[in-house]
Amino acid sequence: MQTWLQTFVVGHDICPFAGREFRRRAIRYAVSAGDAMEAMLEALVAECQRLDSTPEIETTLLIFPRGLEDFDDYLELLSLAEALLDSLGYEGIYQLASFHPDYVFDGAERDDPANFTNRAPFPTLHLLREASLERALRHHDDPEGIPARNIDLLREPDSPALSLARRILDARG
Template identity: 55%
Template sequence: MARERRIRVTDHQALSQTREWVERVIMKYNICPFARAEVERDSIRYAEIDATALPEALEAVIAECHYLDGHPEVETTLCVFTRGFASFDHYLELAELANGLLALQGYQGVYQLASFHPDYCFDGEPEEDPANFTNRSPWPTLHLIREESMARALAQHDDPEGIPERNIRFARKRGAGFFLSRLASIRSDGQ
């Protein structure tokens, strides 16, 4: 299942493509019902991380936690890996270790991670299932979310438990081609 893809990027190309993905896919199709408010407030940080090895990548994630600690006006950070973690299996190892490191660094209950990757595949699901596109992004990305803010947002949502199921239905109704064309458009616009 794991496909290795060589990642090449010009300065900030990955960040602009990720920003476009958030606005033209995640926000536009309401995959995350909380994204619009943060896009409109311009409170999303897009951090380019060029680490290719796990120790440096993990250090960068913790550095972004420190950044969020000192910048309460920034609601969330998307850590965009521009040079490494193209292999989904390698990326999953990074995500697992990053979750453990957040706990070790005292960030459990403060920040949580959401995972996005160009080859994202939910455990136990076929790779071609369109539902995987709810977590497919132009670049390997770890999303740092303030837990307190997320709890407030979920409390104000009519059906927070129904968000994932709604997204799966939407993705399967639209099909993989729909998402592939949007991702291809974002990649070509950002070049």
């Protein structure tokens, strides 16, 4: 995951805000040991509590190496996780970004290179501090253009970013 973050996400500026936090070592990589939905949600709550009590951690990548190989199962976890954060009063405090090795945007073809913007070596919930995200977005010239720029980058013929993303995902297996 660190290689994916450093070489793909930061290296190709997929997320223009990740580089600063990567260099500051303010990103936590947490691995969920459980493969049952309940254990995964408990891991999410634990990471929220860790962020609550540890301001030097800017963001957490909660990684699920087992139990979410099927993308539909992952989408179920994501839906439950969002509802859980809301029910615990974390709406407006933390935001989830989602990544899965087989990520496919609704309405997109499976082989569309745009899907690689949300593909990672393992199913992952990315917990972001909403206040930090809002602050970063205010200082970016074109935050609304980030997704389109990434899609264009990955859809370029012979895209080095797409080639790298595919190599990283292939290497995990």
